[in-house]
Amino acid sequence: MSECAVSAAPARTYQYGTRHTPAMIADLSRRAYEYRIQVLRMVYERKTGHLGGAFSAAEILTALYFHQLRLDPEHPGWQDRDRLVFSKGHACAMLYTVLAHRGYFPVEELSTFRALDSRLQGHPEPAKTPGIEVTAGPLGHGVAIGAGMALGARMDGSRRRTYVVLGDGELNSGVVWEGVMLAAKFGLDNLKVIVDYNGVQQTGTTAKVMPTEPIAAKWAAFNWHVTEIHGHNMAEILNALDLVDEVHGLPTVIIARTTKGKGVDFMENSPQWHGGIPNDAQFKSALMQLETGAAQWQA
Amino acid sequence: MASLIRDPFGDAVLMRKAYGDALVELGHARKDLVVLSADVQSSDFSYLFEEAFPDRFFNVGIAEPALVDCAVGLANSGKVPIANTFAFLFATRALEMVRTHLCYGGANVKLAGAYAGLSDSFDGPTHHSITDVAILRSLPRMTVVVPADPLAVARLLPQVAEWKGPVYFRLCRNEVPRIYTSEYQPEIGKGVVLMDGDDVTIMACGVLVARAIEAARLLADEGVAARLVEIHTIKPLDGELVRRCARETGAVVTVEEHSIVGGLGGAIAEYLSETHVVPVERVGIADRFAESGPYSDLLDRYGMSVNDIVGAAKRAMARKAGAVSTAAREMA
Numbered sequence: 116m117s118e119c120a121v122s123a124a125p126a127r128t129y130q131y132g133t134r135h136t137p138a139m140i141a142d143l144s145r146r147a148y149e150y151r152i153q154v155l156r157m158v159y160e161r162k163t164g165h166l167g168g169a170f171s172a173a174e175i176l177t178a179l180y181f182h183q184l185r186l187d188p189e190h191p192g193w194q195d196r197d198r199l200v201f202s203k204g205h206a207c208a209m210l211y212t213v214l215a216h217r218g219y220f221p222v223e224e225l226s227t228f229r230a231l232d233s234r235l236q237g238h239p240e241p242a243k244t245p246g247i248e249v250t251a252g253p254l255g256h257g258v259a260i261g262a263g264m265a266l267g268a269r270m271d272g273s274r275r276r277t278y279v280v281l282g283d284g285e286l287n288s289g290v291v292w293e294g295v296m297l298a299a300k301f302g303l304d305n306l307k308v309i310v311d312y313n314g315v316q317q318t319g320t321t322a323k324v325m326p327t328e329p330i331a332a333k334w335a336a337f338n339w340h341v342t343e344i345h346g347h348n349m350a351e352i353l354n355a356l357d358l359v360d361e362v363h364g365l366p367t368v369i370i371a372r373t374t375k376g377k378g379v380d381f382m383e384n385s386p387q388w389h390g391g392i393p394n395d396a397q398f399k400s401a402l403m404q405l406e407t408g409a410a411q412w413q414a
Numbered sequence: 415m416a417s418l419i420r421d422p423f424g425d426a427v428l429m430r431k432a433y434g435d436a437l438v439e440l441g442h443a444r445k446d447l448v449v450l451s452a453d454v455q456s457s458d459f460s461y462l463f464e465e466a467f468p469d470r471f472f473n474v475g476i477a478e479p480a481l482v483d484c485a486v487g488l489a490n491s492g493k494v495p496i497a498n499t500f501a502f503l504f505a506t507r508a509l510e511m512v513r514t515h516l517c518y519g520g521a522n523v524k525l526a527g528a529y530a531g532l533s534d535s536f537d538g539p540t541h542h543s544i545t546d547v548a549i550l551r552s553l554p555r556m557t558v559v560v561p562a563d564p565l566a567v568a569r570l571l572p573q574v575a576e577w578k579g580p581v582y583f584r585l586c587r588n589e590v591p592r593i594y595t596s597e598y599q600p601e602i603g604k605g606v607v608l609m610d611g612d613d614v615t616i617m618a619c620g621v622l623v624a625r626a627i628e629a630a631r632l633l634a635d636e637g638v639a640a641r642l643v644e645i646h647t648i649k650p651l652d653g654e655l656v657r658r659c660a661r662e663t664g665a666v667v668t669v670e671e672h673s674i675v676g677g678l679g680g681a682i683a684e685y686l687s688e689t690h691v692v693p694v695e696r697v698g699i700a701d702r703f704a705e706s707g708p709y710s711d712l713l714d715r716y717g718m719s720v721n722d723i724v725g726a727a728k729r730a731m732a733r734k735a736g737a738v739s740t741a742a743r744e745m746a
Contacts, residue, residue, distance in 0.1 A: 263491070
């Protein structure tokens with residue numbers, strides 16, 4: 116990680132509630148690209164991991180961890196911290212990257228991703244990695260687990276919020292809809308799901324593998340508050356996250372329309388890059404494109 | 415020692431009623447206890463907890479995967495959730511959630527498996543649960559506890575809640591005799607020697623402990639001194655006790671309301687095969703599905719009668735004698 120494009124010091128966090136200034140939006144947008152670069156290096160160097168779904172979630176996780184979530188990396192077990200359930204566990208290279216830059220563990224440790232003795236397992240494991248709430252990997256768990264967390268917060272009279280980042284491929288899974296009904300039954304307005312709707316799963320487009328549209332209408336029919344946004348537009352993400360805090364009496368879902376492999380032309384919308392590993396030439400090309408992506412947000 | 419067993423047994427009471435009462439008592443003692451049900455609270459009597467603590471009871475509908483996952487979320491919030499559904503559903507439909515989040519992920523969730531074994535007798539093999547112990551005990555970090563009577567339910571449930579990590583608590587639907595006196599003080603992970611004897615050890619769990627007691631008494635009438643041990647915790651197994659009994663009696667019979675594949679019998683056979691090899695006879699269901707019928711008749715029909723236990727004890731002892739004579743021949 117010596118060529119790491121980002122500093123090893125904890126990255127700047129914009130406290131929850133601060134105004135979304137153009138400078139803040141540009142900074143977070145640029146950093147989403149820099150985190151992609153970090154993930155690209157991890158997967159390229161370790162020759163294992165999932166790039167496509169990590170890249171589609173870059174802006175979502177950046178917005179959550181560097182603005183929305185009320186956390187204390189010094190005290191990961193703080194009872195009233197906001198919870199984040201990363202349901203699409205295969206994309207955890209991005210989660211690890213964001214957690215490291217948020218100060219949960221040294222950025223240098225990212226180079227051990229999926230290695231023997233590493234704390235950074237192939238899929239998240241809470242006992243090993245600071246900042247991880249629950250394990251993930253087998254798909255579809257996030258909503259029902261999040262509902263349990265939200266019920267727990269309500270029982271405690273706590274204002275903590277539970278966020279779930281869900282992949283669109285996970286929507287194939289029946290337990291997702293069990294969780295959706297459960298959260299609606301209990302009116303869990305402290306539960307907020309963000310669907311990283313990148314339109315591609317392991318063997319093809321979601322439209323081809325298992326059509327899920329009209330997805331907004333489905334969630335609405337289950338008595339959820341639904342917002343649809345452009346999932347790579349930082350301003351839209353930040354506004355949507357603020358908006359859903361104003362919803363009372365029902366759980367909320369943000370359908371974030373994203374691009375799998377976002378930022379690298381030959382990876383975008385390609386099922387091959389769900390779990391593909393770049394060769395040297397592809398790595399160089401991807402790096403150049405992501406650096407260009409970051410540069411567009413340079414002040 | 416004999417004072418642990420009532421003689422004669424006490425009146426039969428519904429084990430599920432004992433469970434519901436124990437839940438309520440525990441609810442008073444532990445404010446962090448929450449109870450979830452996949453819409454079976456009227457079956458397993460967890461409705462008693464719902465009535466007493468409506469704010470700490472959640473019916474998640476007929477959705478066993480979400481039942482377990484929701485409990486995982488509550489555990490993350492510092493609650494001690496007890497999830498309730500039929501035993502076979504934990505071991506089948508919700509198994510992936512159990513493996514991933516309770517065992518691998520370490521979520522501190524307790525599973526109360528209702529209607530285990532053949533106890534939902536008339537509903538038939540779709541509802542019987544004869545492989546749950548084998549399945550759940552194969553998972554790293556899982557603890558498996560099988561109470562034998564209403565008092566055992568009441569005394570073990572608080573320990574289940576206190577135990578760090580996931581526990582599967584296997585429960586019977588039906589009326590079962592009260593076999594234990596108030597002297598009975600079970601401890602998770604420790605077997606209980608109920609009767610002394612040196613000819614053979616009968617290791618039993620669950621409601622069949624009552625039949626094993628009857629079998630041991632019949633054997634005594636025939637001059638056979640059977641040692642009777644209750645293994646209420648299938649995992650972690652009380653290996654020290656199991657090995658000592660094997661060494662001291664030279665023959666073992668296991669008794670369980672479960673398939674003979676992978677349950678108590680499997681656990682003990684595995685353990686003894688590597689520590690102290692003696693003849694082991696397994697009383698249980700012979701790797702097949704049962705059928706609908708009255709509970710007691712089903713237990714008899716499918717290999718778990720008192721006579722089946724007596725016969726297994728005699729076979730084990732005969733094999734022990736055969737092994738001795740074979741060894742003697744080889745030495746000669």
